[in-house]
Amino acid sequence: MTTINKVAVIGAGVMGAGIAAHVANAGIPVVLLDIVPKEGGNRNAIAEGAVARMLKADPAPFMSKGAAKLITVGNTEDHLDLLAECDWIVEAVIERLDIKQALYARIDAVRKPGSVVSSNTSTIPLENLLAGLSDGFAADFCITHFFNPPRYMRLLEVVGGAKTKAQALAVVSDFADRRLGKSVVRCKDRPGFIANRLGVFWLQAAVIEAIDAGLNVEDADAIIGRPMGIPKTGVFALLDLVGLDLMPHVIGSMTQELPVSDAFHRINRPVPVVEKMIADGFTGRKGKGGFYRINREKNRAKEAIDLTTGEYRDQRRADVAAVKEAGRSLAKLFDHDSAHGAYAWAVMGPTLAYACALVGDAADDIESIDEAMRLGYNWKFGPFELIDQVGAAWFTAKLQASGWPLPQILTLAAGRPFYRVENGIRQVLGANGAYGDLVRPDGVLMLADIKLKSSPVLKNGSAALWDIGDGVACFEFTSKMNALDPETMDLLGKSIRRVKRDFKALVIYNEGSNFSVGANLGLALFAANIAAWTEIEAMVANGQATYRALKYAPFPVVAAPSGMALGGGCEILLHADAIQAHAETYTGLVEVGVGLIPGWGGCTEMLARWQALGRLPKGPMPAIGKVFETISTATIAKSAAEAQELLILRPGDGITMNRYRLLADAKAKALALVDGYQPPQPPVFTLPGATAKVALNMAVAGFQRMGKATPHDGVVSGALAGILSGGETDVTETVDEDGLLDLERQAFMTLVRHPDSLARIEHMLMTGKPLRN
CATH class of the missing domain: 3.90.226.10 (2-enoyl-CoA Hydratase; Chain A, domain 1)
Known part of the structure; x- marks a missing residue:
């Protein structure tokens, strides 16, 4: 097999369904199977329900609702024979080894020769998954670890085994890269692979150190967030987003699978306040709340948990002087003589050191680890890029002073940067101590x-x-x-x-x-x-x-x-x-969101598109109506x-x-x-003039009566109607591009003088949200 034309996903949970949706986004037919439900007459109910939920979900797993038509749903009792048509079969069922292995035996009996089978597991080593299975199956088997949500998270960790064919890995990796838009990182068969192994270490260290230091969650997130180039969610808001109940499973797996010498055991311990939160149903955004919550019984007040008492209190604005005083210098933040500075180092020092220890263990090279954290956890900078910001020599000295074991790659670096530019080419330090060029894949230009x-x-x-x-x-x-x-x-x-x-x-x-x-x-x-x-x-x-x-x-x-x-x-x-x-x-x-209309030709160009491409019934009004609806509602694709x-x-x-x-x-x-x-040839328009404007304004007035449009919406929409109808014209005349652009400019200037438009602009600049006036 040299290409992938059809995919199957078994397991229609959040991850499996999301993977199926994203394959469909790429225009590839996909089969989605799950078990037969214990109750009800619809044997495909689980997979069907997953697709139905995704069509309503926000953020949307589908890039277009039409993509859902590429998914064929079924169940694993009646439709396993559909796998014979598929080139890649993704297993995304519950993280239980016995269930997975029983499923693999059934897959192997029906799949076509050479089709690739992969598991989306994040906790079970590939070696364990393949125990007792045939060499033929092992040759076509690998791990493809997607990140949630599969449409939006660009990282895909790929793990091959000793028996996995190079061709199988190459085909899946190329498909994931070009068709699914993933950055494929090859990992070794180690617990947690790269991103979760380092990410879970970082999260666990951040929670435990905050508790030990008596910090509140707001300050902790403000420290372990934007100053590091990490999303503003920091740690605690990120855990709320991911779900606190998922962490014990990943931590448990790493605790069990990692050797006793691994540094993870040095920072890991039970966290009673988190255990109680999970037991009480406070598992994050999908539960009753997490470290942060909206208290609906208290007028939707924003609250945060007190890590000492385990009780909720009013959310506070973070106040971290260390961050302000350090400015953009991470070294100054890590050295800041305060509890906040100490916390920054207590979390990030061991985390960056752990990243260094993963070279040669979880991955062969530095760039793979950086890419995994950039795309798997949305860090702006990978851990080695962060070390370069403070200086490898500085980091090494501080790590030694703190009593943390010195990883081999730091010793090998001997104070040199992990990345450098030589003759206009970016280079990276290799595990052999020599620099090598960073080579982009074929077809990549940056x-x-x-x-x-x-x-x-x-x-x-x-x-x-x-x-x-x-x-x-x-x-x-x-x-x-x-x-x-x-x-x-x-x-x-x-x-x-x-x-x-x-x-x-x-x-x-x-x-x-x-x-x-x-x-x-x-x-x-x-x-x-x-x-x-x-x-x-x-x-x-x-x-x-x-x-x-x-x-x-x-x-x-x-x-x-x-x-x-x-x-x-x-x-x-x-x-x-x-x-x-x-x-x-x-x-x-x-533009209508800030009380204006598109003034640089947007109205004109959209009208030309809809009139020229013939998707609507003939006549000027269908195109005018479509463009009016799109612009007046500030529709965003x-x-x-x-x-x-x-x-x-x-x-x-x-x-x-x-x-x-x-x-x-x-x-x-x-x-x-x-x-x-x-x-291109300049467009020429035949527009109805006043009759179209009246019709459009009547529609807006109807929305205003229903409370769906505000008074100033009516003013802005009226100006837009004047442009799209062609101004002082009728269907016996033509309007050229210059004429419509003049109307755009005149309408813009009328609106920009309006006090309600200025109020919308000011509100948007102050809050980032539209004002409904």
């Missing part, structure tokens, strides 16, 4: 690597233009959250002229968490507060002109978004010749697949599942458009 060996072609404070080879340039946003401002537009205009002179094509891409959150609202509010209306109108007009220059440039433009692409960030997608989107792209025209359904992505636009492959795919798409490229 802007971060290009930056190490080149300088930008153009650059200012908000953007940069890079040469990414083969005659393709890359325009990168660099402002905070990649918000768009006059400097962005200025450099984009200059870049268009430079690309026209020196390059074949342009890709718009960056490696931030978000492609762009849209226009810089702070600048807009400041200008409005000083009544700089002329300057605001000039910004709108300049944005329209720049985006149009992009659209009609004499070279192909490919936009490559990932994460949020909102407002003006969505509008730049709409003006590109093509889009190559990461699957996890969240995009939409959201929660995946690239949903963006296709909204026509933000058009037929022919591409979706890349693996974030690391996005730039290479976008560059390839741009080069494919070069030969014979011609800019």
Whole structure:
């Protein structure tokens, strides 16, 4: 077998069903089986129920509800023969060795030769799973450890055994990489593999040290969180999210399986307050609450548990002077003369040392451990990157002073960094003590690597233009959250002229968490507060002109978004010749949430898409109605697949599942458009004018009467209706692109002067949430 065309998942629990959903997200047919329920007449009820729940779940396991149609449900008594059609069979049943092994014998009897079988286990060693099974089965067997939720967590740990065929591992790894979007990390057959082994150590150390130090959970999370590049959930909020009841199973497995010499036993001990919480049903967000809870009997008050008494109290704002005084220096935080500084070191010192001890045990190389923690636990920096921040020599000395055993890799490093840049290439320290180049897989191109060996072609404070080879340039946003401002537009205009002179094509891409959150609202509010209306109108007009220059440039433009692409960030997608989107792209025209309308051509481009592509009944109103509904409700596509359904992505636009492959795919798409490229023809619209505006406003008035729209929603929607209906026109006339852009600009300027719109903008900047006024 050289490819995977159909997959089976056995076990329709949270993980199994999530894995099946994500295979379906990749467009691959999947069979989902579970046991026959003890009661009821529907023998497929468990698997059917899992799919039904996922269709309603938020965050959604499916990238598009249509993906659910690729799942065939059944049960393990009537439908095991369906496995004969499958190239990869994933077992995701309860973590009991006897149940798994009995299932493997049944799978082996019906599977087709060469099909890969894998377990999603996180606690049972592969050697134990295969005990007593045939060599033929063992040759096709491995562990594929997904992280929950499978759609969103990018890490996949893959473990092969002594008898596992290299081809089996290669096929599954390649499929997981290219089709499922996973970063595949090869692990050794050790308890907890990499991420959970280190992650559970870290979590357990953080809980025990907080109890020993008498800290409250709020301060502990503030210390072991953002200062380390760890999500703001820190430790205790993360445990609430994962579920406290899961931890005893993982900890129990590690306690049993790890040798007595392992450092895990040094920090691990029973935690009575946690044991009592679990016994009382306080298992986190899925239970009655966890370390944090919402007290519904107390007017939904936010509460946190007192680790000393085990009783809930009002949640407090964290107050950690050590973090403020240390600034961005981890070394200063670890050395801070306070209980908080001592706590930071007591948790992270042993955790980073444990990561060092895993080299050669859980993984062969440093980068695998860093990648596992970056993607499995959402750390911004891997443990070895954190050590490099404080300095390996400093860390070694402090570790020795604290009496913690010195791992071999630290001795081998001898104070040298774990990562370095040599001749523009990032290198990593190997287990042999020598540095080696970090080599990307085939088909992976990273802007971060290009930056190490080149300088930008153009650059200012908000953007940069890079040469990414083969005659393709890359325009990168660099402002905070990649918000768009006059400097962005200025450099984009200059870049268009430079690309026209020196390059074949342009890709718009960056490696931030978000492609762009849209226009810089702070600048807009400041200008409005000083009544700089002329300057605001000039910004709108300049944005329209720049985006149009992009659209009609004499070279192909490919936009490559990932994460949020909102407002003006969505509008730049709409003006590109093509889009190559990461699957996890969240995009939409959201301006009505701040009392405005899309002013950089978003209304015009969406209307052109829906009129041109013929998905709706003939006539102008269906397209107008669809675009009005999408923009007036600030609809956000929660995946690239949903963006296709909204026509933000058009037929022919591409979706890349693996974030690391996005730039290479976008560059390839741009080069494919070069030969014979011609800019698009400007659209011409036939619009009903006043009759359409009246109809749209009547619909909004109905929503207002039902309480589904606020008074200012009516004002903003009325302005939007005026644009989409074509203004002072009727169906006997045509409206060109210039005419609609004029209407956009006029409506924007009317709304930006409105006090209720300014209140919405200010509220969004202050709270991050829309104001419903």
